[in-house]
Amino acid sequence: MPRSCLVVGGSRGIGRAVAEELRAAGDRVAVTYRNGSPPDGLFAVRCDVTDTAEVDAAFRAVEAEQGAVEVLVVNAGIVQDQLLAAMPEHRFTEVLDTNLTGAYRVVKRAVRGMLRRRGGRIVLVSSVVALQGSAGQANYAASKAGLIGFGRSLARELGPRNITVNIVAPGLTETDMTARLAPELLAEYLRQVPLGRMAQPAEVARAVGFLASPGAGYVTGAVVPVDGGSSMGH
Template identity: 65%
Template sequence: MSASTAPAARSCLVTGGNRGIGRAIAEDLARHGDAVAVTYRTGEPPAGLLGVQCDVTDGAQVDAAFKTVEERQGRVEVLVANAGITRDSLLPLMTDEEFISVIDTNLIGVYRVVRRAMRGILRARRGRIILISSSVGMLGEAGQTNYAAAKAGLIGFARSLVREVGARDITVNVVAPGYVQTDMTAGLPESVLAKFIEHTPLGRPAAPAEIASVVRFLAGDEAAFLTGAVIPVDGGASMGH
């Protein structure tokens, strides 16, 4: 394909895109020709991508991050809401801060970034919104009532938004990874990792790139008629949910 007929790069934003699944998604979109920005709280952004420091629990920081992205690479056409945290504890021992902080980042943080992205997406009458949930949001997991509640909430959030914006050629989908081999999961006890593998029919963790390829599909033209979907990428762990 000649330069004159090549598709223009889209402006993409991946929250929490400096490590793990988010980084894999951002780098995959960039390799396939998109202009990609990432938000991050700590550390450094991936080389070659626009990095914007942002805490999604702060609405002012979210607004400032979008303004930077809009100035540098245009309005956001593809939003991947990936930023998230865990604060695991059995419910009788869980503090208010542990519960609320996870909800604020993993659910309300998504609300903040999606609401801000909608300014440009609604005006353009075109866009792709992809939320990164978890199989835990469908299956549940001991010690993760806060995390599971937030990730399950993303499904209702996405499907309600579909009914608001679908007529404007805007799709909203949810990707629900299972056990993914990242720096974060590498720190889990062997007994926990063995349990994940035992309940995964494919018998192994996912690589971050396997999540990224599904996100790229949802962001592309091939998925133009796919919206309101929850796609488990978990090796079969959440079958039937």
């Protein structure tokens, strides 16, 4: 039977690929987006995850369209890179408010229905940067590492209600974000990847799709790197 799925931050890149992966599996899929136009072919709701009222409104719209959310994928995130010595405080707190506290707002809203149904799937999209760090990304790395502690705590808290919580940590992935990297910086990053290439969004999406699937019913609290081997040892 098709499940009601919501991909938060699903308008492009990894999030859009995840939405397509879940839809291909036969589920009903909604996405949220913050800026620009909604993606074609998917039920889409504008939502800023830093605003609790917008989060609640987005969930109500999704629930009215396809029922209570049974599978939640949290992919919304921003970057504001800068070396720490020059980083103003607002650049640190804005990244955490979106990437980490935003996940808290979204998951808290989704869990209400999952607890009533005694079941659900939650997948948080972290980053390889959470595992190995990156100069100039102290704010982003802190937010993505926070998702791991957040997710694993929830895995223990929600497991007795048959709700699984897992984390996917993508490495360098071919998206709009990496397209803006200077060629020499991209080459340096690729030298750190044993497979010697970037991931495609669909490759990350397949890992998310498995963790969201009925076949992953005994997997919870896992951190799954999809990074070409770059985080080995972390």
